[in-house]
Amino acid sequence: MRSEPRSGCPINAAVEALGDPWSLIVLRDMMFGDRRYFRELLTGSEEGIASNVLASRLKFLVAAGLLVRDDATRGQRARYTLTEAGIQTLPVLVALGTWGRAHRDTSPQLTIRQQLMEEGGPEMVAELMDELRSRHLGVPLPTRRGPLASERLRAAYESLV
Structure with a gap:
């Protein structure tokens, strides 16, 4: 990962940190699926990420300061935790989802x-961010x-599957 963005443009800096589609999918699965271990992220992805790609993206997200990798002791799996910067990507993911829902075929x-998330507006996004801070940062x-917002989202999803 580059230590400095190619330019001082804030959009460029964000795209360099978040522009990879797999990075956004990993963040989505951690936020909405509460997947925090490599195996959960690998097998739980609808998009079918390859293990080498997932390993690369997790390292990238840790280096970018969006995730922290907890050191695994012998016999334990490493767990990934969102940082505050990672949690603050939630409104970006919601905005991308809003655009995708309006302009692409979805199920x-x-x-x-x-x-x-759209119907709940900024209040629901803020609630979910608070939940993520609690789960990942101990706040x-x-x-x-x-x-909770996550319970409402889970219940709605489960009613359709």
């Missing part, structure tokens, strides 16, 4: 989560009424 099962979850 109802894989679109429901995106539709709910206490703010008190909220009703089910």
